[in-house]
Amino acid sequence: MVDQIPNLGRESEMLGALGLSSMDELFANIPEGVRREGPLPLPQPQSEEQILEDARRLLGANVHLDSRPSFISAGLARNFVPTMVPMLATRGEFLTSYTPYQPEVSQGMLQAMWEFQTMVSELVGLPISNVSMYDASTSAAEAITCAVRVKSKKASQPSSVYISELVPPHRLSVIENYTQGVGIDLHTLPHNEDGTLDLEAAASAAGSCAVYVEQPNALGLLDEGLMDLREAIGELTALIVGVDAVSLGVIEPPGSWGADIVVGEGQPFGIGPTAGGPIYGLFACSKEFLRLMPGRIVGQSIDSEGQTAYTLTLSTREQHIRRHRATSNICSNETLIALMGAMHMALLGPEGLEKLATRVHSSTIAALGAVTSIPGVELVNPEGFFFREFAVRIPGPAKEALESMDSAGVLGGLNLGNWWAEMSDCLLIGCDEGTTEADISALTDALGNWIGGASR
Amino acid sequence: MSTVFDFRGAPGTGWSQPEPINTPSGTIPERLRRRHLPNWPRASEPELVRHYTGLSQKTFGIDTGFYPLGSCTMKHNPRVNERIALMPGIDRIHPLQEDSQVQGLLSIFYEMQEMLAICSGMDAVTLQPVAGAQGEFTAIRCIQEYHRSNGESNRDKVIVPDSAHGTNPASASMCGYQVVEIPSASDGRLDIEALKAAVGPDTAAMMITNPSTLGLFETSIVEASRIVHEAGGQMYYDGANFNAIIGKTDPGRMGFDAVHYNLHKTFSQPHGGGGPGSGPIGVKGHLSQFLPTPMASRRESDEGDPTGVVGDGYWYFWEDVGEMSIGKVQQWNGNAGAVVRAWAFYRRYGCELERMSEYAVLNSNYLRNRIMNPDPDVAAKIHCMPVEGAQADLVMHEFTLSMSPVKEVNGVSGKDIAKRLLDYGYMSPTLYFPQIVPECLMIEPTETESKEVLDKFAADFHAILSEDPEIVTSAPHTTPVKRVDEVWAARKLILRHPITDSED
Numbered sequence: 016m017v018d019q020i021p022n023l024g025r026e027s028e029m030l031g032a033l034g035l036s037s038m039d040e041l042f043a044n045i046p047e048g049v050r051r052e053g054p055l056p057l058p059q060p061q062s063e064e065q066i067l068e069d070a071r072r073l074l075g076a077n078v079h080l081d082s083r084p085s086f087i088s089a090g091l092a093r094n095f096v097p098t099m100v101p102m103l104a105t106r107g108e109f110l111t112s113y114t115p116y117q118p119e120v121s122q123g124m125l126q127a128m129w130e131f132q133t134m135v136s137e138l139v140g141l142p143i144s145n146v147s148m149y150d151a152s153t154s155a156a157e158a159i160t161c162a163v164r165v166k167s168k169k170a171s172q173p174s175s176v177y178i179s180e181l182v183p184p185h186r187l188s189v190i191e192n193y194t195q196g197v198g199i200d201l202h203t204l205p206h207n208e209d210g211t212l213d214l215e216a217a218a219s220a221a222g223s224c225a226v227y228v229e230q231p232n233a234l235g236l237l238d239e240g241l242m243d244l245r246e247a248i249g250e251l252t253a254l255i256v257g258v259d260a261v262s263l264g265v266i267e268p269p270g271s272w273g274a275d276i277v278v279g280e281g282q283p284f285g286i287g288p289t290a291g292g293p294i295y296g297l298f299a300c301s302k303e304f305l306r307l308m309p310g311r312i313v314g315q316s317i318d319s320e321g322q323t324a325y326t327l328t329l330s331t332r333e334q335h336i337r338r339h340r341a342t343s344n345i346c347s348n349e350t351l352i353a354l355m356g357a358m359h360m361a362l363l364g365p366e367g368l369e370k371l372a373t374r375v376h377s378s379t380i381a382a383l384g385a386v387t388s389i390p391g392v393e394l395v396n397p398e399g400f401f402f403r404e405f406a407v408r409i410p411g412p413a414k415e416a417l418e419s420m421d422s423a424g425v426l427g428g429l430n431l432g433n434w435w436a437e438m439s440d441c442l443l444i445g446c447d448e449g450t451t452e453a454d455i456s457a458l459t460d461a462l463g464n465w466i467g468g469a470s471r
Numbered sequence: 472m473s474t475v476f477d478f479r480g481a482p483g484t485g486w487s488q489p490e491p492i493n494t495p496s497g498t499i500p501e502r503l504r505r506r507h508l509p510n511w512p513r514a515s516e517p518e519l520v521r522h523y524t525g526l527s528q529k530t531f532g533i534d535t536g537f538y539p540l541g542s543c544t545m546k547h548n549p550r551v552n553e554r555i556a557l558m559p560g561i562d563r564i565h566p567l568q569e570d571s572q573v574q575g576l577l578s579i580f581y582e583m584q585e586m587l588a589i590c591s592g593m594d595a596v597t598l599q600p601v602a603g604a605q606g607e608f609t610a611i612r613c614i615q616e617y618h619r620s621n622g623e624s625n626r627d628k629v630i631v632p633d634s635a636h637g638t639n640p641a642s643a644s645m646c647g648y649q650v651v652e653i654p655s656a657s658d659g660r661l662d663i664e665a666l667k668a669a670v671g672p673d674t675a676a677m678m679i680t681n682p683s684t685l686g687l688f689e690t691s692i693v694e695a696s697r698i699v700h701e702a703g704g705q706m707y708y709d710g711a712n713f714n715a716i717i718g719k720t721d722p723g724r725m726g727f728d729a730v731h732y733n734l735h736k737t738f739s740q741p742h743g744g745g746g747p748g749s750g751p752i753g754v755k756g757h758l759s760q761f762l763p764t765p766m767a768s769r770r771e772s773d774e775g776d777p778t779g780v781v782g783d784g785y786w787y788f789w790e791d792v793g794e795m796s797i798g799k800v801q802q803w804n805g806n807a808g809a810v811v812r813a814w815a816f817y818r819r820y821g822c823e824l825e826r827m828s829e830y831a832v833l834n835s836n837y838l839r840n841r842i843m844n845p846d847p848d849v850a851a852k853i854h855c856m857p858v859e860g861a862q863a864d865l866v867m868h869e870f871t872l873s874m875s876p877v878k879e880v881n882g883v884s885g886k887d888i889a890k891r892l893l894d895y896g897y898m899s900p901t902l903y904f905p906q907i908v909p910e911c912l913m914i915e916p917t918e919t920e921s922k923e924v925l926d927k928f929a930a931d932f933h934a935i936l937s938e939d940p941e942i943v944t945s946a947p948h949t950t951p952v953k954r955v956d957e958v959w960a961a962r963k964l965i966l967r968h969p970i971t972d973s974e975d
Contacts, residue, residue: 074558103524113742124530127526137511314966316959335904350746374490
């Protein structure tokens, strides 16, 4: 029997007040031709106990990342989330509130989001942040459409946007969907043999609406040449940089080397990889983009007695007011997850962030050293600097190597052939703050054993 | 007012972490090294727990009190769903793991795709869109590719009624469509003549929700579908109001080709201050090849599969949608955590999902009746009654009231009443939407409120209508802050903490 309905069994009394005698009469306005008869072909209702039992059985059948050495990242982090974060964020007042349209009874969430905006602003080195996009891919896509709105009038290439060729294809696919209908031409920026962006080629983007690059790029490579990109493309073109948010504990934030908009995946702060969502996209920008940016923004204000208060602001950009002329269709966002992110960031503090980034980086370097000492394994970018991930070429198909490592109980990374066919003998190996020496040994043993067997 | 930036512990003394596993040097180019750490707070766990607990206490959720926010379906969020979403089999899963490692998750995705298809009368469902608006966008993208594949890319207009959610025109516009808005008829329903005048060889689609935002079932929906289809357009169903009709009718029967669902409305994924949501879409067969990729699929297990993982005789897998797919709208497979919560919610109802809609519609009609028909002694004290946003004997899951007469009589606006309701311990109804109803309050009680709550709300609503207008226009009086000046915020644009006296 269903159990979430307080008025179950009291319907006669309530129907009577309406002068009705049956539930069916409530639906009398549904024309007969479209009415549905008979029960839905679905299973019987379950109790909480039964649902929990099924959830344990089904979700328990999944192999989770903490159950074995795991080296898959590709834009999401196998992070450690402090216990405080989910416990406080799921307090009922936060969990079950809606968009704070009534600021007088939403001061807590509004202040938390204003603090979130401040911490993101500090992290990336730009003055303005919204309260989240859906994920890194929609942040990047809407950063591009935003930049075109702002820059197209003065641009000499008014419909053009240039994108680094080392952006993961699933993120690029989202960007293509968001830009295809509104007359934006996407061009590709090539990279040099060593994996860095080709700055000479990038100069051709000068006068376009925007350039989108990632730091680190899809292969985990840190590219200091990107700090010269502003000069290469000039002032009329927006520079949009996608970041690994944690890396900014050790890497100079793009806002300080000329980025106009910084986007990225917020997930490493606040929530586990959670099978790809809910996570949240970071979106921060300079003042030039404020009035044409997507997403909700909280501003400080005063109440009728002059005391400090917070409220949503600049709503006239948004769809519920501007309708088809809105800067974006985004309505529901990822506020609760951004709240988790804010809690995590506040708990880390500046030095905690630096330490977290150092932990991720040192794991990466340790794994890189161990993996590349296996005979037959080569770094794809041997001269490169790396954060969180690095790509190696192995003597054989990555698919087979991963299957072999899987049977040895190691999740050995990503088959880069899934992204780019010509890289089907390459692995993308991702590390995190939880990677241990023992994990790395398990990885090198499993990979070494496969190579030993594969060389046959 | 204190903020998180007031915490100033000694550097490096906060929440502790293990040491790095080694100390690499020269592995980051000097020029790329961060010079100044961000001015984040330096806080300990005890301080932050109190800070965020304090903030939660200044936030109003469904758990705090009645939340009749129309069109948002603020129903109770069962807590077992949160317990399930924190299980490592969902929280600690990477979306790029091999199928063999996520059989349980895939089986839940598959079951949800099937369930949503059954409830909506659609043929195929994807769970990838992560919000209602993204579902709209995704479905319009599929429709766009459908027309292109038929050589009809000249169809460049999308029709929306003026009562539609703002996301509808915004989503169509993001796909590059021109939006044609048609006015509602005088009874608040779809104006068939206006629709006939609007359709043509350039019509790509019509986007409509049913019941409408006025809480009215569009009785001429089948005719509307016929008109749009005859013009060569596609019918898109905004599922925001799906909570009104489950098991009673479905968009497939009404003639729709595509539909989005809001798992955060109908299926109780918590709204969390504005998100996360989840906005799967369902389509009829002719649109399925355009859906985002991949989708959960299954086949009967054979000897090559590791058996017994899920135990139902099937092998589950991510299936590529193929060349005609629009690709990705979110880079992974959607808000899987929301899908799992919605699965746990749907399992609670199973074949009795229609009970949900029955009691939602019962509560809506009951509350409307209570508000509009006060007892004579109560009525005698009321300065002025609101009027219905739309004339109808019955409404569906929500209804609208216009406060225009009240405003004319004593200057009390819809916004004033909304603010005064906060003093009585309620969240305000949706204010000034739909825009076609002047001084509109839009009220949706949902099925999870008791008769007592509805009776009390109606009584309190009448009390507000009887109060000294001065008290109402200066409300709220008992909230953590008084009425907030939104104009001041938009003029000053203080969008972050200045952190002026930091030690860095």
